[in-house]
Amino acid sequence: MEPADSIRRLGFARWYERRLIEAHAWLITGFLCMIAIAACMEELSFRGSIARLLVYVGAVLAAAAIGIHGLVRYQKILAEAERLGEHATCGGCGAYARFGLISPSHVRCRKCGNEWRLIDST
Ligand SMILES: [Zn+2]
Numbered sequence: 001m002e003p004a005d006s007i008r009r010l011g012f013a014r015w016y017e018r019r020l021i022e023a024h025a026w027l028i029t030g031f032l033c034m035i036a037i038a039a040c041m042e043e044l045s046f047r048g049s050i051a052r053l054l055v056y057v058g059a060v061l062a063a064a065a066i067g068i069h070g071l072v073r074y075q076k077i078l079a080e081a082e083r084l085g086e087h088a089t090c091g092g093c094g095a096y097a098r099f100g101l102i103s104p105s106h107v108r109c110r111k112c113g114n115e116w117r118l119i120d121s122t
Pocket of ligand 1: 090091092093094095109110111112113114
């Protein structure tokens with residue numbers, strides 16, 4: 001998702017807040033998956049039927065995939081929010097998150113009119 005569109009729509013402060021909430025939802029998802037894996041591992045035994053074993057192995061693999069995806073998303077979202085957050089303070093007057101987007105990468109301070117690059121267009 002392009003951050004400029006969301007920042008334009010929500011304003012930087014709300015965008016930042018939502019990114020933190022989303023990141024932590026992924027962190028919690030990753031954590032719950034680890035608990036699910038631990039619970040399944042405890043149930044894993046080679047005494048039961050092969051079908052039962054395969055169900056638990058499948059559950060462990062699914063939880064591991066979702067959990068890893070969740071932790072990677074957590075890390076990526078947080079890194080992006082931090083990176084933009086570092087550039088959210090106006091160099092002219094020191095106002096935090098008080099800017100409007102004038103292009104997909106540049107912003108203008110609402111207090112003093114100073115313009116700077118918020119998003120590196122790579
Ligand atoms: Zn300013």
